[in-house]
Amino acid sequence: MLPVTSSRNIDKNIYCNIPIDNPKEIHKKVVSLIRDHFSDQQEFSCLDAGCAQGSFLYLLKNSLPDKQIHMTGLDIHKELLNILKENIKEAITIEASLTEKNCIKSTYDAITCLGTFSIFDDFKEPFENLYSSVNEGGILLITSEFNTFPIDVIMRYRDVRNSPSSWEKGWNIFSKVGIENLLSSHEADFEWVDFKMPFARAPHQEDPMRTWTIQTNENSFQQVNGAGQLVNQSILKVTKKRSKI
Ligand SMILES: C[S@@+](CC[C@H](N)C(=O)[O-])C[C@H]1O[C@@H](n2cnc3c(N)ncnc32)[C@H](O)[C@@H]1O
Incomplete structure (x- = not known):
């Protein structure tokens, strides 16, 4: 049995019940970045880390049918990996x-890690695990909430309707500046690709932590959650440079 201190137990229940063919909007953007990066390549490998039931890999496979993609999914929950394996x-x-x-x-x-870093209290260790596994010339794509201010945030929350209620992880926010400092010691190019929800979403009655949208002066579909956070997601795209011969 793996130690689960760095994961959230609720993910297993949530993602076991989300159909694999129900892609998130931000996943579509990640697919388009992969399509662009590998436009000249017929074949490549892709690891999705924190893959849940596999909805991203399922979308990738169906979005790029002309490519041969060697797919791997990594997750802490075996039940979720079983669903991925049944479908791909x-x-x-x-x-x-x-x-x-x-x-x-x-x-x-290509390595993707989508919506998972906000569970970790430290960015560096999981980042290094992922980055060291990217081939030269390859890409690492991380989606998460990132802070434009130089402030890292650690969150704990609990649903008081559950008794006894336990503190859940998730919704941590790492500062872009801190990540850029970390990246400066790597042979990598990086860019932040901002993401905005393209349509309105209503609050989820049963799960107040599932994001919905409100209208603000700056954003017609600002994502918020039941912890009162403004949820601003970006994609961190890191390209590993080829070593000079
Ligand atoms: C919020 S879900 C995101 C799922 C999916 N990537 C997506 O974007 O829809 C986080 C995922 O990370 C997995 N996870 C949590 N802690 C993990 C860890 N320490 N190592 C690997 N996977 C983990 C969870 O089981 C869950 O599938």
Whole structure:
């Protein structure tokens, strides 16, 4: 049994019940970045870390049918990996925690880690685990809430309707400046690709932590959650440079 101190138990229940063919809007943007990066390549490998039931890999496979993509999904919950395997038979699955050193044994042309970093209290260790597994010339794409102010935020929350209620992880926000400092010691190019919800979403009655949108002066569809946070997601795109010969 893996240590689960760095994960959220609620993810298993939530994602077991979300259909694999129900892609998130930000996943579509990530697919378009992968499409652009590998436009000249017929074949490449992709690891989705924190893959849940596999909805991103499912979208990637169906969005790029002309490419041969060697797919791997990594997650801490075996039940979620089983759903991925049922739907994408050729995918390799890895049950591991991204916070454990050497959790990834191979290297990949593309690595994605979507909506998962906000669970971790530290950015560096899971980042290094992922970055060290990217092939030269390959890309690492991380989606999360990132802070434009130089402030890292750690969150704990609980639903008081559950008794006894336990504190859940998630919704941590790492500052872009702190991440840029970390990236400066790597042979990598990076860019922030901002993401905005393209349509309105209503609050979810049963789960107040599922984001919905409100209208503000700056944003017609500002995402918020039941902790009163403004949720501003970006995609961090890191390209590993090829070493000079
Ligand atoms: C909020 S969900 C995001 C799922 C999916 N990537 C998406 O964007 O829809 C976070 C995922 O990370 C997984 N996870 C949580 N802690 C983890 C850890 N320490 N190592 C690997 N996966 C973890 C959860 O099981 C869950 O599938």
